Amino acid sequence: MKRRLWCLLLILSMVLMVGCNIDGKKQETTKKTEDLDEATLRGMAKDITKEMSLKNKIGQLFMVSVYSLDEGETKEQIRVTEQMKATLKKYPVGGIVMYSKNMKNAKQTKKMIQDFQKISYITLFIATDEEGGSVARVSSNKEMGVIHYPTANEIGKTYSSKQITQMGKNQSQQLKRLGFNMNFAPVADVLTNKNNTEVGDRCFGSNASDVADIISNLVKSMQKQQISAVLKHFPGSGDTWGDTHRGKTDTDQTIQHLRKRDFKPFKSGISADVDAVMVSHLMLCNVTDEKEPSTLSHRVVTDILRNELEYDHLIITDAMNMRAITDDYSSAEATLKALEAGVDMIVMPENLKKSYEAVWKAVKSGKVKESRINESVERVIYVKLKRGEIPPDTKLLKDNQ
Structure with a gap:
């Protein structure tokens, strides 16, 4: 009996030691990532991109909903289906967006995310909208174990700087524990139109x-927890009357007006080294020559955000299945126009297959240079390296797909 007890204790101690080593290795990987400078990480991202096939590079340009991976799945999509696996193999996307309907509880969500990562060639961005208030895909379900915070408007009025820091830390730690590595937050819009229906109380103030x-x-505070923050909705939707979810929305703001007010929070986030900026479908009638959504405008994406504001990390679109896009553009057309404008990642195209194949054909025909694709892929890989999603001491990924 004693001998059996000693054996059990020995096995238990070995298990505990292994667990400690695993945790230690994770912490060591994160520490190594933090120790590397930007130039080194960008060099690594460039090397990894060189090793990738065109198929995988184009895939990295897309971030899709769970539904688009299995459109035939009509029930709650809370598990990785065979069809999802097949879709990811054919179209190896760079990220997946999860909504409340995909999350039954913490255990199920964590497993689903792990299953997605296991079948992906390169670690996926797993993103969600966790702002607080009414836009809280995760914390709206008490089974998820994530604190539900009030609206941004209330936070802006009542929270101290210390409380805001703690909120960013707590929320991000809890999301990270579930497997998320990107949050479509914070909202950087300045609310100057009280009748605004698109952002309203999602703004921190006026x-x-x-x-x-x-x-x-x-x-x-978010990115210290290795969660990529995403500023939205550039160039600023706080002064609008319409809602891009429902159709065309424009504003008569001038570039001087935007620089004086709406750009300020975005510039602040850029100075804080934010990983990504989401561009809105808002039309700037007095800023751009063409009457097109900002997501498709070279003037907004490249001339202003990339060059004037000197932002060199990820630029992503707002959801491309919103009516401000789908009412006037096909999925393929919108995707190509966004890439031409300078966007790095297309979020939730209306049709993944058509959008992916449009990029493939454009590159093969020479309409879009592969070097242009490489620029965006390098930014995607850079952020994944920076956040420890791809270990910094990894050997170059062997592209065998």
Whole structure:
């Protein structure tokens, strides 16, 4: 009996030691990532991109919903189906967006995310919208174990800087524990139109400087937990009357007006080294020559965000299945126009197959240079390296697909 007890204790101690080593290795990987400078990480991203096939590079340009991976699955999509596996093999996307309907409880969500990662050639961005208030895909379900925070408007009015820092930390730690590595937050819009129906109480306030301080605070506290923050909705939707979810929306703001107010929180987030900026479908009638959504505008994406604001990390679109896009553009057309504008990742195209194949054909025909695709893929890989999703000491990924 004693001998059996000693054996059990020995086995238990070995298990505990292994567990400690695993945790230690994860912490060591994160520490190594933090120790590497930007130039080194960008060099690594460039090397990895060189090793990738065109198929995999094009895949990295897309972030899709769970539904688009298995459109025949009519029930709650809370598990990885065979069809999802087949779709990911054919179209190896760079990220997946999860909604409340995909999350039954914490255990199921964690397993589903792990299953997605296991079948992906390169680690996926697993993103969600966890702002607080009414846009809280995860914390709206008490089974998820994520604190539900009030609206941004209430937070802006009542929370101290210390409380905001703690919120960013707590929320991000809890999301990370579930397997998420990207949050479509914080909202950097400045609410100047009280009748705004698109963002409303999702904004932290109407004073640009105050909002800018909150944005900087949240970006830093979120990304310290290795969750990529995403500023939205550039160039700023707080002054609009319409809603891009429902159709065309424009604003008569001038570039001077935007620089004076709406750009401030975005510049603050960029100074805080935010991983990604989401561009809105808002049309800037007095800024661009063409009457097109900002997501499809070279003037907005490249001339202003990339060059004027000197932002060199990920630029992603708002959901491309919104009516502001689908009412006037096919999925393929919108995707190509966004890439031509300078966007790096297409979020939720209306039709993944048509969008993916449009890019493939454009590259093969010479309409889009592969070097242009490489630029965006390098930014995607850079962020994944930076957040420890791809270990910094890994050997170059062997592309055998």
